[in-house]
Amino acid sequence: MIKQALLGEFLHEAENTRKILKAIPDSALNWKPSEKNWSTGQLASHIAEVYNWYEPTFNQDVFDMGKYQYDKGDISxxxxxxxxxxxxxxxAQKVLENSDENTYFNEWRMEMNGNVIFPPSPKVQVIRGFLCNHLYHHRGELVVYLRSTGNKVPGLYGPTADDIM
Known part of the structure; x- marks a missing residue:
């Protein structure tokens, strides 16, 4: 039952993520709001990468970011x-579909080289906080990036100011 709810949200939000990523013109990929921020391309790549974290979140009890490797590919x-x-x-969809709900309340933590960087929590809490909410946070940033570069923003939960009513 929990799996079906997570899967429904996953599919709906993956489509929203797809819409926002498709809205990025190549000309905006190098833009960043300040020296402290990622570029649009780096932010978009990170959003894509969050989906790569489903396997270690669902199928491992400890996610060691010190050993984690990911090839972002060409983000130009x-x-x-x-x-x-x-x-x-x-x-990620396959991982979610094949997940065992009996493990959703197992303790999970993230470490980096032996140091805990995400405290022990039930996996279902991590799924909602680390995977879902983290993704939504960065998508919100991307909306601001698109607006700041004069680009249109697609409607994710209804029309935006760019949509003709």
Whole structure:
């Protein structure tokens, strides 16, 4: 039952993520709001990467970021970021579909080289906080990036100011 709810949200939100990533023109990929921020391309790539974290979140009790390796690929073109997104979403969907609800309340933590960086929590809490909410946070940033570069923002939960009513 929990799995079906998570899967429904996953599929709906993956489509929303797809819409926002498709809205990024290549000309905006190098833009960033300040020296402290990621570029649009780096942010979009990170959003695509979050889907790569489903396997270690669902299937491991400890996710060691010190050993984690991920090939972002060429992020100089939106189509490349989208391709990586599609690859990661397909894998994440399979992980979610094959997950065992009996493990959703097992303790999970994230470490980096032996140091705990995400405290022990039930996996279902991590799924909602680390995977879902984290993704939504970065998508919100991406909306601001698109607006700041004069680009249109697609409607995710209804029309935006760019949609003709």
């Amino acid at each position: 073109k939106t189509e490349n970021i989208l391709a990586k997104f599609e690859e990661n979403v397909a894998k």
